[in-house]
Amino acid sequence: MTHRSNVSPTENPFRPRARAPEIDKETVGVFEWLITIPLMAVPLVNVVLAAALIYFDRTSQTKRNFYAAVILLTGLAFACL
Numbered sequence: 001m002t003h004r005s006n007v008s009p010t011e012n013p014f015r016p017r018a019r020a021p022e023i024d025k026e027t028v029g030v031f032e033w034l035i036t037i038p039l040m041a042v043p044l045v046n047v048v049l050a051a052a053l054i055y056f057d058r059t060s061q062t063k064r065n066f067y068a069a070v071i072l073l074t075g076l077a078f079a080c081l
Contacts, residue, residue: 028062036063040070047074 040046050067053059059067 028060032063036066046070 039049047070050070054064054067054071
């Protein structure tokens with residue numbers, strides 16, 4: 001009894017198939033940035049808002065990274081003063 005696989009004779013069974021790129025579900029839209037950027041321009045509001053939104057679970061990873069950068073740059077600016 002021979003075992004037949006679903007692999008064609010021309011296809012290498014040990015070579016992984018190319019996969020379609022995964023779509024990022026956490027993509028931040030333009031309108032979200034149009035709200036975020038003006039809020040980050042207001043002094044003191046930017047640091048408080050950034051610190052608060054880093055800890056929310058619903059905040060996308062892209063925005064968390066942005067808020068972390070805002071906090072680091074603000075700390076660096078205060079350190080230079």
